[in-house]
Amino acid sequence: MGQLDTYLTGVAIDGLISVSSQLDASLHFDLTFAEVESTILELGLCPARYQRNRQTISCEGQLALLRSSVAVIGCGGLGGYVIEELARLGIGTITAIDPDVFEEHNLNRQLLATHANLGEYKVTAAARRVSEINPAVALVAHRTAFGTGNGRELLGGATVVVDALDNITTRLELAAVCRELGIPLVHGAIAGWFGQVTTQLPVDDISVYLSAAGVGAKGVETKLGNPSFTPAVVASLQVAEACKVILGQGAPISGRMLLCNLFDMEFEEIRL
Amino acid sequence: MQVTVKLFASFRTGRTPIEVCDYPVGTSVADVVAEKGIPVAEIGIMLVNCRHVQLDRELVDGDLLAIFPLLGGG
Numbered sequence: 001m002g003q004l005d006t007y008l009t010g011v012a013i014d015g016l017i018s019v020s021s022q023l024d025a026s027l028h029f030d031l032t033f034a035e036v037e038s039t040i041l042e043l044g045l046c047p048a049r050y051q052r053n054r055q056t057i058s059c060e061g062q063l064a065l066l067r068s069s070v071a072v073i074g075c076g077g078l079g080g081y082v083i084e085e086l087a088r089l090g091i092g093t094i095t096a097i098d099p100d101v102f103e104e105h106n107l108n109r110q111l112l113a114t115h116a117n118l119g120e121y122k123v124t125a126a127a128r129r130v131s132e133i134n135p136a137v138a139l140v141a142h143r144t145a146f147g148t149g150n151g152r153e154l155l156g157g158a159t160v161v162v163d164a165l166d167n168i169t170t171r172l173e174l175a176a177v178c179r180e181l182g183i184p185l186v187h188g189a190i191a192g193w194f195g196q197v198t199t200q201l202p203v204d205d206i207s208v209y210l211s212a213a214g215v216g217a218k219g220v221e222t223k224l225g226n227p228s229f230t231p232a233v234v235a236s237l238q239v240a241e242a243c244k245v246i247l248g249q250g251a252p253i254s255g256r257m258l259l260c261n262l263f264d265m266e267f268e269e270i271r272l
Numbered sequence: 273m274q275v276t277v278k279l280f281a282s283f284r285t286g287r288t289p290i291e292v293c294d295y296p297v298g299t300s301v302a303d304v305v306a307e308k309g310i311p312v313a314e315i316g317i318m319l320v321n322c323r324h325v326q327l328d329r330e331l332v333d334g335d336l337l338a339i340f341p342l343l344g345g346g
Binding site for chain 1: 282284322324341344345346
């Protein structure tokens with residue numbers, strides 16, 4: 001057993017390592033916070049921050065999350081909540097892609113938008129937020145728009161991709177690049193009181209269901225807007241999907257789509 | 273012929289969410305959409321008997337047509 005292992009085993013209380021002990025180990029052994037976290041989990045111990053995960057996610061599962069990389073395309077309504085939940089979940093690397101800055105009309109729903117950061121790049125705010133929540137998580141920020149031209153490069157190495165885009169044209173490009181790279185894609189879209197979620201595994205093709213009869217780049221959100229609660233609901237469903245895909249547990253919503261109607265509080269599942 | 277038309281989400285506003293409608297033989301999904309006054313550009317998923325279809329799909333007696341709006345926000 002190495003010195004780090006001995007140290008961690010010695011400071012563990014009921015199998016838990018406090019954040020201060022993890023930080024001490026990081027400084028003392030000249031390792032990153034994430035490297036110490038990896039060792040903790042390999043020892044079958046658990047960073048205390050994840051103690052409420054333990055009945056749901058095993059140490060092995062927590063290690064799988066730490067070793068995973070999730071790309072989030074869009075850091076607005078959906079993306080803000082998605083990044084928040086992925087960071088708290090303990091995903092090792094989050095790649096955040098968005099070209100925009102925060103504007104006043106984002107304040108009604110976008111978790112990362114505040115008065116203080118209006119005008120700031122969304123990915124910059126995302127990086128700061130993640131570092132405040134969980135220092136074991138690396139946020140790789142790309143201040144650019146996703147597209148067919150840069151998609152392969154941006155998504156390379158991702159375990160899962162989360163669609164938090166705001167238009168259908170780019171969603172179709174994203175779905176195509178994910179199929180090409182064989183990376184699972186968790187799709188979510190919202191408009192008003194309504195939302196939808198599905199997961200495209202490498203064997204699936206969800207494209208036809210994203211555009212269907214519509215010919216434009218936008219859906220009914222142009223008429224309905226987006227209130228605060230719809231992105232929170234759909235983003236949470238997306239993160240649950242991403243978590244299951246990474247862990248290889250549960251039943252992802254592949255070959256199915258969940259359509260959420262928060263106005264009538266009806267959830268419809270359709271077969272794709 | 274009779275077709276059950278089920279509308280979802282925002283398409284319910286000002287319309288009956290589910291109703292059995294009488295249509296002449298040869299009626300297509302596009303005809304129903306026009307009759308209901310639904311803008312084609314707003315339509316996302318369309319299902320006939322739980323299977324995804326296009327606007328030109330001809331309906332038959334007893335079909336269940338479900339129409340969802342296109343959602344693109346994030």
